[in-house]
Amino acid sequence: MQYDYDLIVVGGGPAGATMALSAARQKLRALLVDKATFPRDKVCGDAIPPRCHPILAEYGLTAAIERVPHIRVTGERIFAAGENLQVSFGNQPQIICPRIHFDNILFQAAKARVDTREGCTVLDLLRENGQVYGIRAQMNRGAPLEITAKVVAGADGFNSIVKRRLGLYRYRRAHWAVATRAYYSGVPVASTEFEIHYFDELWPGYLWIFPVGDGRVNVGVGLFPTDRTRNHISLRDLHLNLVQHPSLGGRFTHAEMQGRLRGWNLPLASVRRVLHGDGFILAGDAAGLVDPLWGHGIDNAMISGRIAGNVLARVCRGQDFSAAALQPYADAVRQELWPYFRFARRFRTQWQNPPARRQQMSRLELLNRVYFRNRGVVRRSEATGY
Numbered sequence: 001m002q003y004d005y006d007l008i009v010v011g012g013g014p015a016g017a018t019m020a021l022s023a024a025r026q027k028l029r030a031l032l033v034d035k036a037t038f039p040r041d042k043v044c045g046d047a048i049p050p051r052c053h054p055i056l057a058e059y060g061l062t063a064a065i066e067r068v069p070h071i072r073v074t075g076e077r078i079f080a081a082g083e084n085l086q087v088s089f090g091n092q093p094q095i096i097c098p099r100i101h102f103d104n105i106l107f108q109a110a111k112a113r114v115d116t117r118e119g120c121t122v123l124d125l126l127r128e129n130g131q132v133y134g135i136r137a138q139m140n141r142g143a144p145l146e147i148t149a150k151v152v153a154g155a156d157g158f159n160s161i162v163k164r165r166l167g168l169y170r171y172r173r174a175h176w177a178v179a180t181r182a183y184y185s186g187v188p189v190a191s192t193e194f195e196i197h198y199f200d201e202l203w204p205g206y207l208w209i210f211p212v213g214d215g216r217v218n219v220g221v222g223l224f225p226t227d228r229t230r231n232h233i234s235l236r237d238l239h240l241n242l243v244q245h246p247s248l249g250g251r252f253t254h255a256e257m258q259g260r261l262r263g264w265n266l267p268l269a270s271v272r273r274v275l276h277g278d279g280f281i282l283a284g285d286a287a288g289l290v291d292p293l294w295g296h297g298i299d300n301a302m303i304s305g306r307i308a309g310n311v312l313a314r315v316c317r318g319q320d321f322s323a324a325a326l327q328p329y330a331d332a333v334r335q336e337l338w339p340y341f342r343f344a345r346r347f348r349t350q351w352q353n354p355p356a357r358r359q360q361m362s363r364l365e366l367l368n369r370v371y372f373r374n375r376g377v378v379r380r381s382e383a384t385g386y
């Protein structure tokens with residue numbers, strides 16, 4: 001069969017754009033499609049985890065980040081039950097960069113190297129005898145078009161159409177988090193720190209306050225599957241109530257919300273999900289690669305995208321695009337990401353139900369001891385974060 005492309009990547013977020021970059025480096029004929037037109041926003045905390053940085057450097061994108069609004073964060077403070085844990089990032093500062101800029105940098109870099117179609121919504125997959133060999137898509141509500149490829153990659157986020165059409169999409173509450181995000185101005189913050197606040201009534205969910213520059217902060221509430229709160233209150237009300245919580249000391253009294261408060265889902269990597277099959281692979285949120293403890297996923301999206309390009313270079317040179325041929329992709333992703341996911345999952349269980357020998361420790365002491373390996377300092381404080 002003659003294919004239009006070696007690889008079609010559905011979704012131009014961090015997973016898809018990185019996969020396109022990696023495919024281009026391997027000289028694959030790749031097409032990257034996204035229903036949005038870039039730059040586009042994505043509901044997120046905008047914290048770019050450290051494991052993204054070597055990948056940005058590999059594709060020569062570090063300088064591009066310097067040219068868009070971003071903040072260099074030197075540490076984080078985590079507040080719970082009248083204590084705070086202060087962790088310094090040492091000589092490895094982290095970055096906060098609004099996704100509207102960050103994702104655009106990745107997408108434009110991919111666009112310079114592979115074919116792209118924006119405003120292109122994938123509606124269905126082309127399949128024969130269970131083997132995926134392309135997509136049916138629609139450009140800006142025009143007539144449907146069919147494009148073929150040896151392999152189709154679903155990098156289309158938590159609500160993945162690729163997964164849905166394959167019958168692999170399942171909402172499993174025990175392995176999904178939900179979160180809100182809103183930008184505010186007028187909130188006093190230390191301009192180079194992440195802030196995370198745990199509240200007894202929300203535990204193990206949390207509220208974050210991240211400075212994004214221009215006097216604005218990114219504020220969100222993340223709820224994990226075991227949060228009792230999730231049954232009783234709308235996420236929106238919860239977010240609006242929490243920013244007025246007495247432990248934040250009135251810091252939102254003069255705050256102004258910029259734009260809308262939005263919510264989104266996060267498929268947690270607390271369970272193994274399908275990563276590949278006959279003629280397809282899944283990456284990033286579509287593969288359910290979100291950190292089960294904190295809810296970050298940009299790093300895992302980029303790592304899975306990068307692995308895909310490398311593996312597909314070998315597969316696409318041959319004639320076999322079956323699940324068996326694509327198995328090395330799933331193996332490599334699991335080998336790279338699962339050791340941490342297993343640790344995070346075990347730690348979460350222990351954190352929520354400490355073993356007898358650790359029951360005297362406060363939540364933050366346990367977090368510092370086991371998760372941060374004593375890198376931080378726990379202090380008693382009535383402080384509100386500012």
Ligand SMILES: Cc1cc2nc3c(=O)[nH]c(=O)nc-3n(C[C@H](O)[C@H](O)[C@H](O)COP(=O)(O)OP(=O)(O)OC[C@H]3O[C@@H](n4cnc5c(N)ncnc54)[C@H](O)[C@@H]3O)c2cc1C
Nearest residue numbers: 011013014015035044045047122157264284285296297298
């Ligand atoms: C509130 C919130 C806060 C978060 N904060 C952080 C954080 O601070 N740091 C962090 O690392 N992670 C964070 N995450 C997780 C992070 O946002 C995701 O893990 C990350 O965006 C995954 O990237 P992705 O490329 O897999 O998917 P996405 O970024 O969701 O990209 C998917 C792309 O697919 C496109 N698409 C979807 N359907 C179709 C279709 N049918 N046809 C064509 N294109 C399609 C979309 O337009 C989109 O561009 C947060 C998540 C939430 C909800």
